[in-house]
Amino acid sequence: MIFLNTLLDKGNENMNYIEILHTNDLQKLKEYLQTHDVNEEVQGGSLLYWAVYMNNTEFAELLINKGADINKIDIHGRTPLSTSCFFNFEDITSLLLENAAIIDVTCVERGYSGWNGQVQNETLNLLRKYGWVNLYLDDLRDIPEGFMGVRSIEEALDVFEDYNVHILSLDHDLGTNEKGELKKTGYDLVKYLCANVRRTANKIYLHTDNVVGRDNMYQTLLGAQRRGFIDADIEVYPYPFVKNRYSWKED
Structure with missing residues (x-):
C-alpha cells in the first residue's frame, strides 16, 4: 500500500x-x-x-x-x-x-x-466456474495444487469440451484398463488435439519420464505449430511444470 x-x-x-x-x-x-x-x-x-x-x-x-x-x-x-x-x-x-x-x-x-x-x-x-482450468493428465502421480486432474485421455477430452485450458501438463503412459489392455497414451491425445483443437492451451508441459514418448509429443506439437494446425503462440516445454510426486510411494 x-x-x-x-x-x-x-x-x-x-x-x-x-x-x-x-x-x-x-x-x-x-x-x-x-x-x-x-x-x-x-x-x-x-x-x-x-x-x-x-x-x-x-x-x-x-x-x-x-x-x-x-x-x-x-x-x-x-x-x-x-x-x-x-x-x-x-x-x-x-x-x-x-x-x-x-x-x-x-x-x-x-x-x-x-x-x-x-x-x-x-x-x-x-475461474473454474467461469470456464478456465489448468489440466493435469496422469494415471499415477499426485495432481498438483491448482490443477484439475484426469486419468485418461477420454476424461481429458471431456474437459476440453467444457473448459478453456491455461496450463496443460501431460504424461505419456497411462497404464492399463480392467482387461489388462494398454490405455491410449498422452501421445494419442496430442495427435488428436493437433488435428482438432486449434487452441489446445496457453502453455503445454510434458512431465512424462518416457523419453521417447516425450520427444514424440514435443516434436508433434512443434510440427503442428509450424504447419498452422495449432496456434503458434502456445508455449510448449519438454519438462514438468512442477515436481512430479507419487504419494503412494511414501506409504
Missing part, C-alpha cells in the same frame, strides 16, 4: 478520490461521481481499479452500477479482475465475474501464483 499512500500526499485534483477510498466513505463517493466521470483515471488506473486494489467491494459495486468499464486496463496492462486474482480477493472477484469481467491469460496466471507466491485456490475455483 506504499504507492497508495504516496498518492494521498500529492496535491493533484484527482487525489480526492483516493482520499475518499482511503476513508471508505460511500456517501462521499456518490457525491464525487456527481461531478466526475465514473471512468476517469487516477495515476494511470481507473476508479474501479483502485477500489479493487483496496479490496473495497462496496465501492466497486457502486462504480459498476454507475457504468464503470469493468475491463479497463491500467498503464501497466492490468485489469481489475487480474488484480483481484493476484491478491485472492474472493468476494470482489466474484462481483467482477458476475458482471461479465473478461478472464484473460493474466488472470489465470496470477491466480496460480499470487502476491505471496502461493496458489490462490479460492480464485482458481472461481
